[in-house]
Amino acid sequence: MSADSGTHPAGSGDTDPRVPLTRTLRFRLIMSVALVHALLMGVFVWHALTTESERLRTDTQNRAEALSVLLSVATTNAVLTEDLGSLAEVIDRVGRHPDVTHAQIIDRRGFVLAGTEAEAVGRAVVEAAAGASSREDLLLRLRRDIEVSGNVVGEVYLEMSMAQMHGLLAARRNQALIFILFAMAIGGVVAWLISLHITRDLHAMTAAASRVGQGDLSVRVGVNARDEIGHLAAGFNSMVKSLEALSAEARDEHAKRIEAERLSYAGQLAAHMAHEIRNPLSAVINSVKLLERAELASRDRSQLVDIINGETQRLQRILQGFLDSARTQELRLETADASSLVEQVVRLACRDSEAGERIRVHLDFHKRPCPVVHDADQLRQVIWNLVLNAIQAMPEGGRLTISTDPRGERVRFTVQDTGEGFPRHLLSFATEPFYTGRRSGIGLGLVIVQRILSQHGTRLEIDSREGQGTRMSFELDMG
Amino acid sequence: MHVALHPDGLSDALVRTWIGFILLACLGAVPLGAAAGDPRQAVEVPEHYRLGVIPWQSPSKLAGMFLPLADVLERGLAHPVQFVTAPGYRQFVERVKARDYHLVYLNPLLYPQAREAGYRVVARLAGDGMNGILVARQDRAMPSFDQSVRERRLRLALPSEEAYSARVLREHLGTMGLSLDDFDVEYFGSQDSALLAVHSGRADISGTCLPSLRSMPEAVRSELQIVEQTPPQAAMLLAVRDDVPEAVSAALVEILVELHNHGAGQQVLNALGFYEGFAVASEADIAQRSR
Numbered sequence: 001m002s003a004d005s006g007t008h009p010a011g012s013g014d015t016d017p018r019v020p021l022t023r024t025l026r027f028r029l030i031m032s033v034a035l036v037h038a039l040l041m042g043v044f045v046w047h048a049l050t051t052e053s054e055r056l057r058t059d060t061q062n063r064a065e066a067l068s069v070l071l072s073v074a075t076t077n078a079v080l081t082e083d084l085g086s087l088a089e090v091i092d093r094v095g096r097h098p099d100v101t102h103a104q105i106i107d108r109r110g111f112v113l114a115g116t117e118a119e120a121v122g123r124a125v126v127e128a129a130a131g132a133s134s135r136e137d138l139l140l141r142l143r144r145d146i147e148v149s150g151n152v153v154g155e156v157y158l159e160m161s162m163a164q165m166h167g168l169l170a171a172r173r174n175q176a177l178i179f180i181l182f183a184m185a186i187g188g189v190v191a192w193l194i195s196l197h198i199t200r201d202l203h204a205m206t207a208a209a210s211r212v213g214q215g216d217l218s219v220r221v222g223v224n225a226r227d228e229i230g231h232l233a234a235g236f237n238s239m240v241k242s243l244e245a246l247s248a249e250a251r252d253e254h255a256k257r258i259e260a261e262r263l264s265y266a267g268q269l270a271a272h273m274a275h276e277i278r279n280p281l282s283a284v285i286n287s288v289k290l291l292e293r294a295e296l297a298s299r300d301r302s303q304l305v306d307i308i309n310g311e312t313q314r315l316q317r318i319l320q321g322f323l324d325s326a327r328t329q330e331l332r333l334e335t336a337d338a339s340s341l342v343e344q345v346v347r348l349a350c351r352d353s354e355a356g357e358r359i360r361v362h363l364d365f366h367k368r369p370c371p372v373v374h375d376a377d378q379l380r381q382v383i384w385n386l387v388l389n390a391i392q393a394m395p396e397g398g399r400l401t402i403s404t405d406p407r408g409e410r411v412r413f414t415v416q417d418t419g420e421g422f423p424r425h426l427l428s429f430a431t432e433p434f435y436t437g438r439r440s441g442i443g444l445g446l447v448i449v450q451r452i453l454s455q456h457g458t459r460l461e462i463d464s465r466e467g468q469g470t471r472m473s474f475e476l477d478m479g
Numbered sequence: 480m481h482v483a484l485h486p487d488g489l490s491d492a493l494v495r496t497w498i499g500f501i502l503l504a505c506l507g508a509v510p511l512g513a514a515a516g517d518p519r520q521a522v523e524v525p526e527h528y529r530l531g532v533i534p535w536q537s538p539s540k541l542a543g544m545f546l547p548l549a550d551v552l553e554r555g556l557a558h559p560v561q562f563v564t565a566p567g568y569r570q571f572v573e574r575v576k577a578r579d580y581h582l583v584y585l586n587p588l589l590y591p592q593a594r595e596a597g598y599r600v601v602a603r604l605a606g607d608g609m610n611g612i613l614v615a616r617q618d619r620a621m622p623s624f625d626q627s628v629r630e631r632r633l634r635l636a637l638p639s640e641e642a643y644s645a646r647v648l649r650e651h652l653g654t655m656g657l658s659l660d661d662f663d664v665e666y667f668g669s670q671d672s673a674l675l676a677v678h679s680g681r682a683d684i685s686g687t688c689l690p691s692l693r694s695m696p697e698a699v700r701s702e703l704q705i706v707e708q709t710p711p712q713a714a715m716l717l718a719v720r721d722d723v724p725e726a727v728s729a730a731l732v733e734i735l736v737e738l739h740n741h742g743a744g745q746q747v748l749n750a751l752g753f754y755e756g757f758a759v760a761s762e763a764d765i766a767q768r769s770r
Contacts, residue, residue, distance in 0.1 A: 080538035083566040108561045109527045148542035151550065153562065 025202070026195035033191035037183045045176035052172055056165045060099070060140060064160045067094065068144040072156045075105050076146050079113060079154040084121075087114035094158075101139065102159035108152065125157075138162045201229045205236055217244035272434040276318050276442070280311035287311075321444040325433060331378065331455055335479030337369040338379060339404060342413070345383040346402055349391060358397025365404045370411045371479035378452045379476075385445040386415040386472050392441070393419025393470060409478050416471040422464040430462055527559040528552075528723070531580030533571055533589065533715075534564045535642060536691065537669050544694070545584070547747045552582075555734040556727060567668070568641035581720050582731070586643035587713035590765065598718035601728055602735045603760035604753050608714045610689045611647035613707035614677055621706055622684065624652070628661050635662035636673040636682035643712075644670065648686040651709040671695065678702060690752045716760060732759055 021027055071094060078086040087105050094103045095116040104115040104125070112120045139159050146154035204221050211219045217240055223233045287304040290296060296304070343363055350356035383402075390400050398418040405412045422430060429435040431450045436443035450460050453474050464470035530552070532545050545562050553560040563580070565571035575583055576596045583598055586609075590600060615622060622633060637645045649659055665682060667673045670691035676682040678699050684706060692700060717735065719728045738744030739756035748756055 076542075077538035078566075080542050080562070081534065081564050081566045081570075083570075086566070107563075109559070148539055149546060151542070151546040153542060153546070 024199075026192070026199050029195040029198075030188050030191040033187045034184045037187035038180055041176075041180040041183045045180060049169065049172060049176060053169055056168060057162075060160065060162060060165050063099070064140050064142050064158060067097070067100075067160075068142045068156050068158050071103070071105075071158070072144045072146045075114075075156070076148060076153070079105060079107060079146050080148070082107070082113065084113060088121075090114070091116060099160045099164060100158065101161045102157070104157040105146075106155040106157060108154055113154070138166060198229060201225070201233065205233060208236065208240070212240055212243065217247050269433060273318075273322065276434055277315055280314045280318075283311045284308050284315075318442050321442050321448075322433075325444045325447045325451060328451070328455070329378070331375040333373050333375055335371050335373050336376070337371050338374060338376075338411075338413075338476075339365045339369070341376060341380060342383050342402055342404070345380055346387050346400075349384060349387040350400075353388070353391045355391050355395050355397065359391055359394060360397075360399045362399060362401045363403075364401060366406055366411075370404055370406050372411050372476040373479050374456060374476055375452075378455070382449050382452050382474070383413075383415070385449050389445055389472075390415055390417035390419065390470070393417050393421070398469070406478065407475065410475040411478055412473055412475045414471060414473040416469065418469040421466040421468050421470050422462070423466050427462065427464055430464075431460065527561040528556065528581040528727075529561050529563055529579065530582045530584070531571070531574060532562065532564045532584045533586060533643075534567060535586075535638065535644075535670050535688075536694070537671050538564050540669075540671055540694070544751050547750045551738070551744065551747050552731065552734060556730055558727075568639045572641070578720055581723055583718045583720075584715065585718065586715055587765065588643055588646055590716055590718065593718050594762075597721040599721060600716045600718045600760045600762060600765055601732050602717040602757045603764070604714040605739075605755040605758040606714065608711035609643070609647075610711055611644050611651060611686065611709035612689055612692065612705045613648065613684050613686055614674060614692060614703050615684045615706045616677060616680070617702055617704045619683070621704075624655055624657060624707060626656070628657060633662050633684055634682040635659070635664045636676040636685040637664060637666050638668060638670045638673050638687065639666050642670070643715075644686055644688045644691070647688075647709050647712050651707070674699065674703065694752045713765075716765070717757070 071090065075087055075090055077083070078090070091103055091105060091114040094100055100116070102116055104120065105113045106125060107113050110124045112123055112125055115121050138161060140162055142156075142158040142160070144156045144158075145152045146156060201221075201224065208219045208221045219240065220237050221233045223230050223237070284307075287308045291301060291304050291308075342365075346361055346363070350359055350361060353359075387400070387402070394400070394417055400418075401414070401416045403414045403416075405414070426435065431446045432443075433447045434443040446460065453460050456476060458474050458476060461473045462470065463473075530545065530549050532541050534541065536544070541564050542562060549560045549562040560582075565574055571585075572589060572592060574580065575585070575589065575593050575598070578596055583593055585593060590598075594600075613624075622628075622631075637648075639645060652658060652661075665676070667676050670687045671694075673682070673685040673687055674691065674695055677685040689708075692703065692705070695703070719731065735757035736759060738748050744756075748754060
């Protein structure tokens with residue numbers, strides 16, 4: 001299964017680097033199979049070893065029993081006759097048995113008539129204290145009476161080593177461990193192959209989903225199997241197909257809505273323009289009509305000419321501002337520290353403004369340079385407008401604070417004043433064209449700021465409290 | 480007595496005594512030291528009275544016969560009694576000479592050697608004494624023991640050259656003008672083996688004694704017949720070693736003599752095949768019967 005369009009590699013089979021290894025489906029599947037293998041093999045091996053151990057123990061016990069019975073029967077006459085030569089010969093042959101570590105023939109008095117340890121012959125014996133030997137657990141001790149007609153005439157004592165049995169069991173245990181490891185390895189490989197098959201399809205779907213998330217609704221995944229993954233792939237394709245259809249509908253609806261909004265906006269803008277230019281134009285028209293009167297005094301005529309000049313200049317500013325707000329310039333981005341640019345603009349604005357002398361400027365730049373990606377001319381325009389707005393908001397003077405603050409991969413610029421602040425009901429219209437709280441303003445400064453910031457991939461944030469001041473902020477990508 | 484003094488004033492006898500003590504102490508320490516590392520240590524155990532029985536039957540059969548008697552003696556004497564026999568007549572004699580047994584059951588022929596080793600007779604089998612017999616299979620013709628034996632070369636099975644029955648039969652054959660050289664003699668180690676040799680056909684006749692034939696299984700005994708019988712011989716004896724206390728010896732005799740007077744004792748006698756029990760015996764009795 002693979003995504004059948006687009007340029008993203010899909011179904012590569014590699015673990016998604018964003019998912020920790022221990023959380024991957026492949027890892028969990030391999031671990032599950034390996035653990036199940038280990039558990040099942042462990043139980044099986046434990047059972048087999050226990051059975052084998054029991055069988056070997058029983059075999060050894062039976063052999064020892066058989067040997068002791070044989071020994072007691074074979075030595076009965078020799079015990080009765082105290083035929084030490086025969087007994088020594090029998091014991092010698094028994095002692096050659098690899099498992100026999102100790103053997104004795106004891107008469108009714110408790111004297112050793114023959115034994116694998118020659119120094120014990122002719123002496124009486126007593127039991128050793130329990131645990132006297134460090135090899136206690138490796139020894140099987142047997143004693144059997146030598147009986148004639150129900151009368152005990154002697155005793156056979158046998159010590160057989162279980163070391164061979166323990167060695168055999170240890171070998172079996174080691175073999176079993178190797179089997180377990182082998183089974184785990186085989187299981188792991190099989191699990192890896194299965195997980196490769198499953199996760200390859202899942203990876204293809206993940207890649208396709210990622211591309212869907214990026215807006216590419218033309219992507220499809222191949223349906224290679226009839227299992228759950230196949231059904232999922234088919235469902236995915238069906239879902240994307242539906243999304244594509246819905247997206248096309250939404251696009252059409254959006255275009256229609258944008259067109260309607262554009263027309264509405266143009267209407268509103270025209271209305272605003274008409275409203276804005278109607279008053280100065282009316283003043284100009286009226287003044288021109290009055291200038292036609294011959295009886296007009298020269299002082300009044302001069303006043304009318306001043307009015308005409310003032311209103312036409314206002315009309316020119318309105319038109320220039322409108323053109324500036326509407327014009328979109330191509331950005332010439334660069335990466336540089338903007339502190340000096342900001343400082344330069346602030347000084348210039350304060351110097352050119354009448355109220356600038358009453359403003360206390362505080363520059364709070366970050367200690368280290370903060371290079372940001374920006375168009376210097378456009379950023380200068382943004383800072384200029386924001387600072388000018390702030391100065392104009394403090395006609396009686398106040399404190400103007402400009403700061404830069406790195407935040408992750410961005411740098412936050414803030415222009416804060418202690419001026420009048422926005423009335424709450426006007427705050428939401430602050431960036432709308434021709435909304436202004438000042439009589440001399442034309443309401444296009446923040447519109448231009450918003451347009452430039454939008455080109456930089458950011459937006460203006462306004463926090464204002466009436467009577468306390470306004471804080472305007474925006475963020476730029478760090479270079 | 481001459482006493483030699485050492486320079487330091489100690490006598491030789493005193494020095495030897497001290498050296499003896501030291502050596503004994505060292506010898507005593509060796510087994511103890513060895514025992515420390517040996518799981519089965521050597522210690523002193525109460526002495527058993529060893530009842531040695533002449534090997535006239537197979538060891539197992541003798542055990543079956545004499546173990547009940549040993550048990551009765553053990554209870555009666557309140558002292559452990561161990562039944563033992565020997566691999567052969569020669570070894571038995573050697574052991575008797577070595578004073579290896581406390582009590583000995585033996586035939587009159589061996590008694591002189593036993594007496595020389597320090598044994599003294601205290602009891603004998605009651606009755607007229609032992610009869611030596613020659614046995615053949617019933618399905619064979621009764622052999623005649625005349626001069627024709629030499630031509631027929633009968634195969635004669637005997638327990639041992641030293642066996643009482645063999646000795647008795649040899650003497651009996653002598654009275655008939657025959658000797659063992661007139662037969663093809665083969666020794667089978669015990670009375671039973673000799674009888675079984677005849678039963679199985681490996682021998683034509685067997686020389687044994689009446690109690691041995693009686694002790695054979697019925698299936699064997701019923702197919703055998705006595706073809707010749709000696710006059711009664713001196714009875715088997717029971718002698719005690721001279722270091723056995725007199726009281727024990729007396730108690731032993733009393734137990735043996737009283738066996739046929741109670742049920743349990745009768746069972747012991749039945750096991751032995753000595754239905755007439757035991758009688759008190761003395762050196763004088765033995766001398767008189769030998770004559």
